[in-house]
Amino acid sequence: MELADADDAPALIRYAREAGRALTVQPNGHNPSHAVDGTILVRTNRLNEVRVDPGARSARVGAGVNWGQVQSAASPHGLTGVAGSSPVVGVTGYTLGGGLSWFARRFGWASDSATAFDVVDADGRARRVTASSEPDLFWALRGGGGDYALVTALEFTLYPVSALYGGKMLWPIDRAAEVMAAFREITATAPDELTVWFSLLRMDGAPPMVGIDTTYLGDAITAQTLLGAFDGIDGRMADSRRPMTPAELGTIVGEPTTPSPIRSHVELLNELTDGDVESLLTTSMEPLSAIQIRHLGGAIARQSDSSPGAVTAPYYISFISGQPTPEAAAANENQIHLYLSALNRSRGRRTPLTLLSPTQTATDAFDPGTMHRLRSVKSSVDPTGVFRSNFPVLDPAAGR
Ligand SMILES: Cc1cc2nc3c(=O)[nH]c(=O)nc-3n(C[C@H](O)[C@H](O)[C@H](O)COP(=O)(O)OP(=O)(O)OC[C@H]3O[C@@H](n4cnc5c(N)ncnc54)[C@H](O)[C@@H]3O)c2cc1C
Structure with a gap:
């Protein structure tokens, strides 16, 4: 209706x-x-x-x-x-x-x-x-x-917003350890205006890649300085970072805008240990198409009058896959379970309401x-x- x-x-x-x-x-x-x-x-x-x-x-x-x-x-x-x-x-x-x-x-x-x-x-x-x-x-x-x-x-x-800077960088997957190290270094001290997301990507028709999506509420020079640790990593295949308007925000990640069958599972991470990183980078992703870690912290960790309250977990992780058939669905579940078991000791076991999957409540x-x-x-x-x-x-x- x-x-x-x-x-x-x-x-x-x-x-x-x-x-x-x-x-x-x-x-x-x-x-x-x-x-x-x-x-x-x-x-x-x-x-x-x-x-x-x-x-x-x-x-x-x-x-x-x-x-x-x-x-x-x-x-x-x-x-x-x-x-x-x-x-x-x-x-x-x-x-x-x-x-x-x-x-x-x-x-x-x-x-x-x-x-x-x-x-x-x-x-x-x-x-x-x-x-x-x-x-x-x-x-x-x-x-x-x-x-x-x-x-x-x-x-x-x-x-x-006096200035906004943002975009995506991509490297071949064999740079994943270096990109992850820079991601952890930058997010450990980032100002509240800077947001950085790390992704492992396995997309149809493209080689496996590691990506960084970012926004900075401020000028390009300061943003580039704060993100400088990524510039020392060789082999960058793409870099769409630029000064942008708030209307362009949705172009950074480039998620599908038409209906697509997707399975995702999201959990807050109370910490991101060396062991977690080792598991993430050494486990074969197949059949998942993306694993993303989004940095939280800042204002959302300090205070909130909303019903979910403040979130102190510094990151959340999502496992994302296409799900065209029941067989694919079973394979996706197995792989997500494998990763979650490996991360078991450090994950927050909470999922933001907007990011719940149909198997959760x-x-x-x-x-x-x-x-x-x-x-x-x-x-x-x-x-x-x-x-x-x-x-x-x-x-x-x-x-x-
Ligand atoms: C590509 C993509 C990217 C996303 N990125 C983010 C992100 O960055 N951050 C994030 O937090 N979430 C994100 N999400 C999740 C998104 O916020 C949730 O799926 C959200 O519920 C979508 O709202 P909707 O109205 O589009 O969806 P719908 O499925 O149409 O609505 C979701 C629910 O909202 C409630 N609702 C909607 N309208 C009303 C109303 N008028 N009155 C009462 N209840 C209502 C209902 O309970 C409904 O079931 C993303 C989702 C997609 C598909």
């Missing part, structure tokens, strides 16, 4: 209640799970308002808007949102799940920057939710997922105290279970 506008939502919610059916809201279906089987699927793509207020450094967007649209509207004013790596990810789903941005080290979770949500609640009433109007629901919407209401629009802070994203509080907000605002997110906090599979 596609909403024509926000005024459609109350009637739809009343219909679902009377029919005894749950609703799941997914503009894009980027993060589906079996928890939503049998629900009424609601598309919000036509709620496409994007309003940037340069004076107030804020944005108001409809629930169908993606990050590419926000960045294009904010960029001419020298502003950025706390966007992630892909321009086609929806702002609402990402922010409801916390949202780990390129700029998390500088500005924290994307949900920390959310200032108001327009929602239609389980009784079909339109409400504006802010920190002062409904503190508990506001806290749950800031990172606790899409389980509490149908969001029709949200508002959030934008940040001034909300309990993999939150500590027990946070789960308890999210469940109590859910029971209070939606006692009959009108809304069902992709990772429901009251999912029986997650244990109550």
Whole structure:
């Protein structure tokens, strides 16, 4: 069911209640799970308002808007949102799940920057939710997922960007140990404005490679100095780093923008030991297509009012593969398991909500105290279970 506008939502919610059916809201279906089987699927793509207020450094967007649209509207004013790596990810789903941005080290979770949500609640009433109007629901919407209401629009802070530098570097895979050593050295002392991600890549039609993706909230000369350790590594095959606008952020990693069957598994890493590095670099990746380590720390480690709270793990790791057949799926699972066993002693065993895979539940994203509080907000605002997110906090599979 596609909403024509926000005024459609109350009637739809009343219909679902009377029919005894749950609703799941997914503009894009980027993060589906079996928890939503049998629900009424609601598309919000036509709620496409994007309003940037340069004076107030804020944005108001409809629930169908993606990050590419926000960045294009904010960029001419020298502003950025706390966007992630892909321009086609929806702002609402990402922010409801916390949202780990390129700029998390500088500005924290994307949900920390959310200032108001327009929602239609389980009784079909339109409400504006802010920190002062409904503190508990506001806290749950800031990172606790899409389980509490149908969001029709949200508002959030934008940040001034006097200069932005970013891009990707690639080397042949036999340089992986040197690139990893430079990555660890740089991330050990990086300022909050610098973000660096390390990748091992095995793409169709290309030789195996090692890559670095980076952004710096500042000028090119300072960025190049901070990243200088990579310049001493011979054999660099590509280097797309350049001064860029916030609207170009989504070009750095170059993730697919059309639907593709992908399996990924993500976990926070409490540390990255020499033993972990040895396992990563000596295990054959096949059949995985990418292993990526993203640097966290900075603002997101210090303080957060969002439901996931501050994240002290300095990195997270993702294992990514295409998954065209059931046989490929089994081989992917085996390989991911092999890596996770090797990393067992140092991994954080927590996965950010936006990055959960269908084999996980909300309990993999939150500590027990946070789960308890999210469940109590859910029971209070939606006692009959009108809304069902992709990772429901009251999912029986997650244990109550
Ligand atoms: C290529 C790619 C790159 C990514 N990069 C990042 C990244 O850098 N950082 C990061 O944190 N995540 C990243 N993600 C994960 C992404 O943030 C999640 O998949 C997110 O849930 C996507 O939101 P969506 O609206 O696009 O997807 P959907 O699957 O359409 O929605 C996801 C969930 O959000 C909730 N929801 C959405 N809209 C509403 C609404 N209006 N009201 C109530 N609930 C709602 C629902 O529970 C829904 O199931 C990436 C995903 C992809 C595919």
